[in-house]
Amino acid sequence: MDDLDEMLSQQQQYYRERARDYDAWINNYLLPAEKKFEELVNSSPLTGDILEMACGSGYWTERISRVAHHVTALDGSQEMLDIVDGRQLPNVSTAQADLFNWNPPTQWDGIFFANWLAHVPDARFEQFWRTVSAALLPTGTVVIMDVAPAEKFIEEEVVDDSSLPIARRRLKDGRRFDIVKKYWEPEELLDRISPLGFTGKATPVGQEAGRGFVWYELEKRNEF
Numbered sequence: 001m002d003d004l005d006e007m008l009s010q011q012q013q014y015y016r017e018r019a020r021d022y023d024a025w026i027n028n029y030l031l032p033a034e035k036k037f038e039e040l041v042n043s044s045p046l047t048g049d050i051l052e053m054a055c056g057s058g059y060w061t062e063r064i065s066r067v068a069h070h071v072t073a074l075d076g077s078q079e080m081l082d083i084v085d086g087r088q089l090p091n092v093s094t095a096q097a098d099l100f101n102w103n104p105p106t107q108w109d110g111i112f113f114a115n116w117l118a119h120v121p122d123a124r125f126e127q128f129w130r131t132v133s134a135a136l137l138p139t140g141t142v143v144i145m146d147v148a149p150a151e152k153f154i155e156e157e158v159v160d161d162s163s164l165p166i167a168r169r170r171l172k173d174g175r176r177f178d179i180v181k182k183y184w185e186p187e188e189l190l191d192r193i194s195p196l197g198f199t200g201k202a203t204p205v206g207q208e209a210g211r212g213f214v215w216y217e218l219e220k221r222n223e224f
């Protein structure tokens with residue numbers, strides 16, 4: 001296992017260990033933009049059979065399931081998926097998957113992921129987008145929610161002077177984990193994914209509250 005594999009495995013362990021507290025945390029974290037997010041989900045193209053990657057405790061799964069025909073929600077952490085299953089959403093199925101080692105068994109009308117792309121290191125970025133492309137019907141849409149640099153205030157310590165930006169996180173019991181965390185500027189992200197076959201627009205969310213959430217809606221232009 002190389003250093004990056006080791007860090008990605010730590011990243012998974014960090015979220016497994018955090019699962020029990022995560023749902024309350026994410027609800028509180030997203031609260032300032034909750035109404036806007038509801039509007040964006042309701043007017044989004046996430047209406048057919050939707051794949052949600054890295055669903056966590058299901059904050060978004062629940063909201064998307066209200067507009068989608070069906071949601072397939074994947075996460076690396078069974079502890080997170082147990083919380084999603086506990087929501088008893090009739091049109092949602094869950095499965096455990098390591099998204100860096102997952103082959104899509106089918107293609108979906110739409111793909112959604114929130115607070116996930118920031119955790120994809122540059123060295124796995126193209127491979128990850130190949131997976132997204134393979135999982136999406138040619139007419140499909142990718143919707144992303146992620147964080148711009150204005151959200152860095154949540155970090156106790158960041159090391160971002162390299163091609164592998166790292167956040168040093170601490171659990172309540174004091175254990176420390178290094179995780180990948182890239183706070184993309186929206187234009188920088190759109191430029192990065194354009195050669196990978198995806199184009200679209202970025203909508204800032206929560207700016208009036210000093211927050212840096214970004215909502216992206218993307219189309220697949222071509223296979224790469």
Ligand SMILES: C[S@@+](CC[C@H](N)C(=O)[O-])C[C@H]1O[C@@H](n2cnc3c(N)ncnc32)[C@H](O)[C@@H]1O
Pocket residue numbers: 008011012015016026053054055056057058059060074075076077080097098099100113114115116119
């Ligand atoms: C910041 S949370 C985001 C959860 C959810 N999307 C949200 O916005 O609340 C990141 C999620 O990625 C999952 N994760 C981390 N590494 C993963 C991997 N290699 N494959 C699949 N999921 C992974 C974690 O278990 C965690 O649920």
